[in-house]
Amino acid sequence: MSVCVACNNPLEVEIERDEDEEHDAGASFSGKGAAAAPETYPDDVQMTCGCHFHWDCLLEAYEITECPHCGKNIASASSTGAQQVVCNLRNEGGLQEGLDILPLLSEESYLKAYPEDRKCRAFLEFCREGDYKAIIGMLQDDEVEEDDEDEDEEMADCDGAGNKEVGIDRMLRYQDPIGGMQSGLHAAVQAQSREVAWLLLLLASNYDLMEFPPLVFQEAASLGIMRGLTEDKVDIRSLRDANGKTAEDIANEVGGVWNGWSGNGRLAI
Structure with missing residues (x-):
């Protein structure tokens, strides 16, 4: 499995359970046998340069025009001439190809500063x-x-x-x-x-x-x-x-x- 280039961990995140679900899961085992493996879903942002990130890792290291890992240009021009940052995003909702995430990245970067x-x-x-x-x-x-x-x-x-x-x-x-x-x-x-x-x-x-x-x-x-x-x-x-x-x-x-x-x-x- 590919890993995030920022943290070197698998490109997935664990599903957080609420307290009731954790209690029910623990009760079902009654202390016997191995605990159930944690449930996960994909968390993979593949940039045009080929680097893969977790979404949060990308936000943490984000630079507008360059990949924060390899330094290659990740910005491009849309059909209208506007700047965009296109990626393939795989998460709990499935795979979205050719997704422009520049608006989301810009907002998160702004909110980090303000x-x-x-x-x-x-x-x-x-x-x-x-x-x-x-x-x-x-x-x-x-x-x-x-x-x-x-x-x-x-x-x-x-x-x-x-x-x-x-x-x-x-x-x-x-x-x-x-x-x-x-x-x-x-x-x-x-x-x-x-x-x-x-x-x-x-x-x-x-x-x-x-x-x-x-x-x-x-x-x-x-x-x-x-x-x-x-x-x-x-x-x-x-x-x-x-x-x-x-x-x-x-x-x-x-x-x-x-x-x-x-x-x-x-x-x-």
Whole structure:
């Protein structure tokens, strides 16, 4: 069997069992005979240079354009001219050939350097998926954390690992530095998610409350969401991506549910 060039171990990982499964497995043997062999699944990332890595080992040693083991160039150009890193990936899901893992590698490398952005990026991903309930869950969890911190000023800016806490305002207005500086509102528009867009406008803009559809307030009230003070904060509608476009600019381009978006930033209903 081939081995990982980074750690020299077989290209597989052991399946972790929960405590109940381990207890049942131990009870079945009752102390007699050899223990069952651990269950494993493949964990093999084959780069274009021919080197094989475990996924975690590749992340640990990752360099964008060169193989961290042999130094050969592993980057190539896609059909659109964009840079890519293609591999053959074999894991518990089977074999995927010609898979571009550059987006995943870039994100993991970024989060290794800026671990405090992990929560913001999860929030942005929910915006891209249009999952407004998950977004509300994150905001409510963060609000509880902020309340807990207020009770202990000495620990107000740090989590248990000593990292700075994100804070709701920063999470709402986060812009993706490795994704074209998109905000959550940009992502919601591209995802055609009216619910997420209205939620972000309610919480992170100075948009006139009288212009919101009644259904938005009804839904927000049922979920325990309300607008705080926004006058002294950045209006999410003003945020521009790496191309200088606001979410409204994107809305005018993509159309769809946004055909009624007018010049003052109002969504169609």
